[in-house]
Amino acid sequence: GEDVEQSLFLSVREGDSSVINCTYTDSSSTYLYWYKQEPGAGLQLLTYIFSNMDMKQDQRLTVLLNKKDKHLSLRIADTQTGDSAIYFCAVSYGNNRLAFGKGNQVVVIP
Amino acid sequence: EPEVTQTPSHQVTQMGQEVILRCVPISNHLYFYWYRQILGQKVEFLVSFYNNEISEKSEIFDDQFSVERPDGSNFTLKIRSTKLEDSAMYFCATNAPGTRANEQFFGPGTRLTVL
Numbered sequence: 001g002e003d004v005e006q007s008l009f010l011s012v013r014e015g016d017s018s019v020i021n022c023t024y025t026d027s028s029s030t031y032l033y034w035y036k037q038e039p040g041a042g043l044q045l046l047t048y049i050f051s052n053m054d055m056k057q058d059q060r061l062t063v064l065l066n067k068k069d070k071h072l073s074l075r076i077a078d079t080q081t082g083d084s085a086i087y088f089c090a091v092s093y094g095n096n097r098l099a100f101g102k103g104n105q106v107v108v109i110p
Numbered sequence: 111e112p113e114v115t116q117t118p119s120h121q122v123t124q125m126g127q128e129v130i131l132r133c134v135p136i137s138n139h140l141y142f143y144w145y146r147q148i149l150g151q152k153v154e155f156l157v158s159f160y161n162n163e164i165s166e167k168s169e170i171f172d173d174q175f176s177v178e179r180p181d182g183s184n185f186t187l188k189i190r191s192t193k194l195e196d197s198a199m200y201f202c203a204t205n206a207p208g209t210r211a212n213e214q215f216f217g218p219g220t221r222l223t224v225l
Contacts, residue, residue, distance in 0.1 A: 031211045042201060042216035095166045096212055100153035
C-alpha cells in the first residue's frame with residue numbers, strides 16, 4: 001500500500017521560514033496535498049500540487065515536488081502565530097482515497 | 111461557507127457496545143469517506159461511498175464496520191461491537207465531481223474512546 005512519511009515536530013520563530021518535508025512511495029498520484037489541522041478542527045486543504053509540476057507558489061506558501069526522489073515539501077514564508085497547527089502531507093491513489101503522513105506539528109514562537 | 115459536520119464530538123463507550131458516528135456532508139457532495147486516526151499514528155482511510163454503495167474499503171474496514179446514508183443527508187459509520195483498539199479520532203470527508211484538485215472536505219472529527 002501507499003506509505004507517506006513526515007517528521008513530527010518543528011518549532012520556528014515568528015517571521016522566520018518553516019519547511020516541512022514528506023516522502024511517499026506511490027508515484028501514480030495525480031495530486032499531492034498539504035492539509036492543515038488547527039486544534040478542535042478538521043483537516044483543511046491548505047494547498048496542493050499537480051503531479052506534473054515541480055513547484056507551486058501560493059502567497060506565503062511554496063510547494064516543491066521532486067518526483068524522482070518522491071519528496072514533497074512545504075515552505076511557509078514569514079511564519080505567523082496563526083500558522084501554529086499540525087500539517088499533513090497526503091497523496092491520492094486508487095479511487096481517490098488519501099494516504100496521509102503522521103502530521104508535522106508546527107509551533108510558532110512569538 | 112458550507113462545511114461538513116460530525117456528531118458527536120466525543121463518544122465514550124464500553125467494549126462490545128455498538129456505536130454510530132454521524133456526518134452531515136456538504137449538500138451537493140456525492141462522494142463520502144471515513145478516515146480514522148489512532149493517537150500518535152497516521153490518518154488512515156477506512157471506506158469510500160458513492161451512489162449508495164461502498165466504492166472502496168481498506169483492510170481495517172472489516173465486518174464489524176458498516177456505512178449507510180439512511181435519509182439522504184446523514185452519512186453514518188457504525189461499529190457493531192467496539193474493541194479497545196477502535197479508540198481513535200474518526201473523520202468524515204466529502205467531495206463533489208469536478209471539485210478543484212479532487213479536494214476532500216473534512217469534518218472536525220469524532221473522538222471515540224472505548225473503555
